[in-house]
Amino acid sequence: MRLSSVLSAAAGLLVVLLYVSPVETGKCPRVCSCDNSKLTVACMGKNLTEVPPTVDEITVKLDLRNNDLQVLPRGAFLHTPYLTHLNLQRCNIMKVKEGAFRTLGRLVSLNLAYNNIEILYQESFDGLSSLKELHLDHNRVEEIQPGAFTQLGFLNMLALTHNQLVYIPNMAFQGLQNIKWLRLSHNSLNNLATEAFAGLFTLNRLSLDHNELQFFPTQTMTRLPEVTRLDMSYNPMTYLGEESVSMAKLTHLYLDHMSLQDLSDMALSQAPLLSYLDLSHNQLRYLEPLSGPKELASLNLTGNRIYCNCYMRPLREWSRRGGVKLLGACAGPAHLSDEPLQAVAPLELRCRSREETLKEEFEEQDGSREPAPPTAKPKKKVKCPDNCDCDVEAQHATCEGRGHTKVPRGFPPKTQLLDLRSNHFHYLPASSFPGADQVVSLHLEFCKIHEIEGGAFRGMKKLFYLYLSDNDLTSLDPAAFAGAPDLTYLHLEGNRLAQFPGSALAPLPGLFALHLERNVISKLEPTGLLSSAAPKLRGLYLTNNTVTAIAKGAFNSAYLDTLHLDSNQLTEVPTDALTEASSLEELNLSRNSIRWVGPKAFQPVSQSLRRLYMDETGMEKMSRDSLAGVGAGLKTLTVGGNQLEQLPDLSPLTGLEVIDLRGNPLLCDCPLLPLRRWMENVSLEVTATCGHPPELRGQSVRDVHVFKSCPDSSSPPGEKPATPPKAPKTNKPKPPVLKASGVQARPVKAKAKPSKPTKTKPQKKPKAPAVTKQNKKTM
Structure with a gap:
């Protein structure tokens, strides 16, 4: 009886414990x-x-x-x-x-x-x-x-x-x-x-269907090396030219429900792995065998007005040899109407005499035969330069890749997007764009332009985006952009500019972003660089130049918040050049030859800096005070792929959310103890591996036990022992811990409050008249 009494009492106690457990005591609004x-x-x-x-x-x-x-x-x-x-x-x-x-x-x-x-x-x-x-x-x-x-x-x-x-x-x-x-x-x-889409190196699926793209964005898509599925359906494209689709890993391409009237046999020549192509519900009458895709298994032509005569025979023979399944049916001639394409034998695809063929096609168009179903609303005919296409409704005009040697004239007066890329202009004289006062976005990439006369863009009072990328410019006339006062985004990357075009920027008081990547600029002088040339510039991109020297105060701007100097030839952090860049938030110095980072290297921007990138610079040492002044405001720090054996004190960087130390041969010995202690007390996943001594090479700094033998390993001299992070209260169930590869911030204190660094509120970005809700078809 005693045993049963004890068991009964224990059971009762268990019920009470369950009743008052944390499951019942949590707060609930x-x-x-x-x-x-x-x-x-x-x-x-x-x-x-x-x-x-x-x-x-x-x-x-x-x-x-x-x-x-x-x-x-x-x-x-x-x-x-x-x-x-x-x-x-x-x-x-x-x-x-x-x-x-x-x-x-x-x-x-x-x-x-x-x-x-x-x-x-x-x-x-x-x-x-x-x-x-x-x-x-x-x-x-x-x-x-x-x-x-x-x-x-x-x-x-x-x-x-x-x-x-x-x-x-x-x-x-x-x-x-x-x-x-x-x-x-x-x-x-x-x-x-x-x-x-630059930088999206892991993207494998992109959906762009149901938009208003009128041409395939070839140059944009080449920046997506891993995309396997691309949906471009329900866009008003009418033609795909040679090598339009240049995507090495693409397997599925959806181009259905568009307005395609023609497709070059070489359009997909740079998409070798394509296995499924949907061209259904377009306006194709016939199609030639497609060069390039070696893995194509299915070609959908449903809903097109395919005329099954001798012109379709090469495609049918090609599909039979390659095992490509053709979906869709013949729209004519009469004896093959509605016959599935896959079922039609090549020998049945014959051409009659020219007179009979023309008569039959005329009957179909004249309505004597059953009319073709409507596919697209006919576009209103408008005045448009020869060898160009203009769309009044979309307010677009394009002469892309048409071999023009002079800028065409006579575009519709309400044109807002003007695409002239891939022509051969060489020289832009003054007033090159008369009647283009409503143009918001102008594309002049790949036009072999080597000179722009002053006033070339005169009268373009609404121009907001100007693309002069990948031309042959070596210098710019001081008045090159005069007459385009609203120009806000200027792209000059991929030219041969040897100097910063400061004087040419003077007529652009609202310039917001300047792209000068892939030029040959070697020096940056302070005179007129930013304060007078581009007083409100927020983003300056100088990646992939040959910059070796930057003068003191070169970036003297109260608004500059993004500066990319990566892939240049700098040998030191340009501390003096940043003395007046009081709003700088992002600094990229990766892939320079900066082997040593000295004391107070980032002091001029220490209060504003949020993201600092110094990957692959060959860096061998950072001064103990190199990050002096940089504190809770810094969110991202990357020094991956360098030769660092030690690191400065990172404890002041309490606001870090991303840190990358990978690829450094850290010396796992007592001098690294502060880093090890810091790693144990921050809410970050930090990847750091030992490079020395040899017996510890490749092991995680967090896992090795060599630090236990260091003197005073419990706390650094003159400091109190680190307080371990609080665990969640014991009367509440512990939340699950999420594991993720790489480096990321994860709070560990149940009631930790984030630091709130003081920060000047950035100036509101100027808004393009072309990207308002009232008018969505401008660019």
């Missing part, structure tokens, strides 16, 4: 429903105007659908640092303020679909270093500011469908180092910058 066993909170459709402040901090899934939040303020989720899934659909959100998600370092899925967001700001998504999926579909996004996605290094899928984008600028998706699928369907895209 009054209007929400909570499942403490699954750590989920649901507050759908409760007319909430703010994120409930009483949500339990250990919650991992929060559903706030169908509320009225409107604006997400800074630190909106400060009290829920362990969230992995957050649903904010249909919350009437109009703006995401800087730092709204800054504490959500474990979030893997964020759903912001069906809201009213118009602009993606530079730091809207700061802190989401573990995010895998971001849904921004069904909003009103019409502008992506530079750097909007730089913090999302682990993002796999980005959905921007059903928005109001008309143009994708260069480097728009910079920072998406692990992106697999980018969805841009159902926008109003009519132009993509050449470097729009």
Whole structure:
């Protein structure tokens, strides 16, 4: 009886313990429903105007659908640092303020679909270093500011469908180092910058269907080496020329429901792995055998008016030899009408006499026979220069690759996008574009231009984007851009400019971004460089020049926030040149020959600097005080692929979210103890490996035990022992730990508050008249 009494008492105690367990004691907002066993909170459709402040901090899934939040303020989720899934659909959100998600370092899925967001700001998504999926579909996004996605290094899928984008600028998706699928369907895209998708080296699926692209963006797509699936359907393209599709790993291409009337047999010659091609529901009458794809298994021609005569015989024989399945049916002649293409034998594809063929085709067009189904609304005939195409409705005109030696004249007066790339102009005289006063975006890439006379763009008072990339310019007339006062984005990369074109920029008071990559600029002098030439310049890109020297104060601008000097010939950090760049946030010095970083190297920009890149410079040593002054504001630091054996004290960098130390032969001995101690006490996954001594080579700094023998290994001299991070309270279930490869920020303190470095609010980016909601077909 005693034993049974003990067992009974134990069972009773167990019931009591269960009753008072953390599963029942968690906080739950009054209007929400909570499942403490699954750590989920649901507050759908409760007319909430703010994120409930009483949500339990250990919650991992929060559903706030169908509320009225409107604006997400800074630190909106400060009290829920362990969230992995957050649903904010249909919350009437109009703006995401800087730092709204800054504490959500474990979030893997964020759903912001069906809201009213118009602009993606530079730091809207700061802190989401573990995010895998971001849904921004069904909003009103019409502008992506530079750097909007730089913090999302682990993002796999980005959905921007059903928005109001008309143009994708260069480097728009910079920072998406692990992106697999980018969805841009159902926008109003009519132009993509050449470097729009630059840096997306892991992207394998791109959706651009249901947009307004009139030509295949060949140069843009060549920047996507890993894409296997590309959907371009429902775009108003009429023709694909030779080598239009140059994508080495592409396997699936969707070009259905367009307006294709012709397709060069060499259009896919640079897509050798293509296995599925959908050309259904176009306006093709016949098709020649396609050169290039060796793996093609299926070709869909359904819904085209294919005329099955002798002109189709080569395609049918080619498909039979290569085992290519043809989908679709013959539209004529009468005896083969509706016959599946796959079933028609090559010998049946015969041509009658020319008179009979013309008569039959005339009957079909005249209506004597059953009329062809309508495929596209006929376009209104407009005045257009010879050998060019103009579309009044889309306000586009293109003469791309037509062999012009002089700029054509006589474009429709309301033209806003003018594409003249890949011609042979050589020289642009004054007033080269009369009647183009409404043009917003002008493309002159690959035109072999070696001289631009002063006033060449005179009268182009609305010009906002000018592309002069990949020409033969060696210098610029001081008045080259006079007469285009609203020019904001200027692309001069890929020329032969030997000097910074300061005097030529003077007529452009609103210049925002200047691209000078791939020129031969070797020196940067301070006189008139920025303060007088481009006083409001925000982004300066000098990658891949031959810069060896930069004068003191060369970057004397109160607005400059992005400076790319990577892949040049610098031998030291240009500290003196940065003395007046008080707003600089991003500095890229990678791939220079900087072997030594001295004391206070970044002191002039220490308060504003957020992202610092110094990869592959051959760096052998960093002074102990090299990062002096750089503190909590720095979010990204990369020094990968160098020759560093030791590192300076990183403890002041309390705001770091990304750090890359990979590829350095670190000396795993007592001098490295501060780094080891720092690694153990930060909320970052840090990848660092030993290079010395030989017996530890390749091992993680975190795993080796050599530091246990170091004197005073418990704490550095003169300092108190480091306080270990607090664990979550014992009366609450511990949230799951998310593992992710690479380097990312992950909060470990249950109630840790992020540092708030003071920062000058950046000037609002000038808005192009062409990218407003009222007019979405400009560029």
